Amino acid sequence: MVRFEGVGLRYGMGPEVLRDITFSIEPRSFQYLTGPSGAGKTTLLKLMLLSLKPTRGLINLFGHDVTRRQNDALSAARQRMGVVFQDFRLLDHLTVYENVSLPLRVKGRDEASYRSEVIELLRWVGLGERMHSIPPVLSGGEKQRAAIARALIVKPELLLADEPTGNVDPTLARRLLRLFMELQRLGTAVVIATHDLNLMDQNDARRLVLADGYLHVDG
Amino acid sequence: MSTAERLLRRIGRALRVARARAWPLLQAMRQGAMSGARAAAGQGQAMPEIPGLPSGLKREQPLIPVDSAASRALVAVIAILTFLAALAGGAAHMVATASSEWRSAISNEMTVQIKPDPRRNIEDDIARAARVFRGAPGVAEVRIVPRAESDRLLEPWLGAGLQLAELPVPRLLVVTISRSSRPDVEALRQSLRREAPTASLDDHGLWVGRLSTMANTLILAGVVVVLLVTLAAGLAVAFATRGAMAGSHDSVEVLHLVGANDAFIAREFQGRFLKLGLEGGAIGGLSALVVTVVLGWISLSWSSGPGADQLKALFGAFEIGWTGYLIVVSIAALVALIAGLVSRLTVQRHLRQMA
């Protein structure tokens, strides 16, 4: 589903943040991406999301070489992914309900056809009462849950989540983790970037560890 | 029981049944959480509306944040430009109609002027001149303008009190040209000179030529103004779009990241600016129509006063008619269309640069 071969990346003229990264992600798999702060987790996720182009190496996504693809092909690939950003990236002028339905609207779906799905998902992540608030008035954890809901609403083939439990209490973190595991059971490949050891100990999943720009795989 | 009551009852019963059928489904979804949501998605459109959807829930908001101050300014600019363009277009149309009206009236006539000469009998000359034209090919009608009528024509210029009978006032013949064939003006002029040496023939050619040139210049000026104004409106929209894109860079990026392609994003902007363009165009076009109607009333009140005929001859009546209104409306529509188109092109260029 995702295959990196000898991928390297540097920002501008700086040092290589990622060096010689080689790994692959199978359909319906569950893995953590971990490593110290500044190791390049977010950077690696951005490469998978195609919002950064590698300085060298090959990236293969859903069976296509994406290092040399045009804008519209990228949007098609992105519609098959769900992403939770570390900084949420919610649109401040839209309500939570609208933020969560955004990927469906982008796909051209009619509002009446997804209304109930969105509301159900919002209730499940505990935002049923907050669906007509705008992000600036939400707490950090509420924003995070809204961001997660937006990534899940499209039932993605690949879910990329950057510190999805960074702003919530341990109980809610466990609940969200169960949500991700449920998603994986239903057929989504899940990648969770985190340095929360407690979270990773909750289940026995593969760990991709980044250190000094290199990646090695545990399990 | 009336038909209406029966209908209402039936609708009420249908609603209750639908509600009852939906309920177990909703319960199942609650329990199944994600898998329930998935099931719902599988059923797609068939899902009944969830009860308790907040009534104030905002939906289908514009995806790009709206800068209302900038939007209002743009609407004002477009309204002013449309107003000016519509007036210029309307004026050009008015001049065109007026000039074509009198052009056809004037070029269907020739005037023969017979100057009085103390050595000749003017009534004989008139009769002879009339004979030259009567029956000539291409001439439909010859009318001798009676002395009283030509005196009246002079009155506004010379004053009413004057004894015109003592003055050597020329006499006129109005020759109407037939619609089917043109007369041979040169031949007629020569035979007229033989029959009545003091007579001269004016086929209005010089007048028509000069007035046509003037009218055409005015029309051209109107068209150029319309073109310039549309260009200015296009530029204003291009700048406004750039500003909006710079201001909503983050939103555009998020849209990209959730899978929107360039065309989708361009549509969002284009729709917005098309709406602003329509708003500004409607305001400007309506004001122009109002101004035209008011000018029409004013000219109507003038037409009872003196000098009305001259005004009417110069500017035409202030009745722009249906074509005139159509021109004003289509200029407004054109400006709105250009607003939508220009914003689309601007956004697409900007997005290509972003990539």
Ligand SMILES: Nc1ncnc2c1ncn2[C@@H]1O[C@H](COP(=O)(O)OP(=O)(O)OP(=O)(O)O)[C@@H](O)[C@H]1O
């Ligand atoms: N846009 C950028 N320009 C230049 N350098 C950058 C940029 N983004 C990230 N970096 C650098 O790349 C390195 C990796 O950053 P990254 O955000 O991927 O780390 P991370 O593993 O996600 O850290 P954290 O756990 O704190 O989120 C850091 O040293 C960071 O300073």
Ligand SMILES: [Mg+2]
């Ligand atoms: Mg990070």
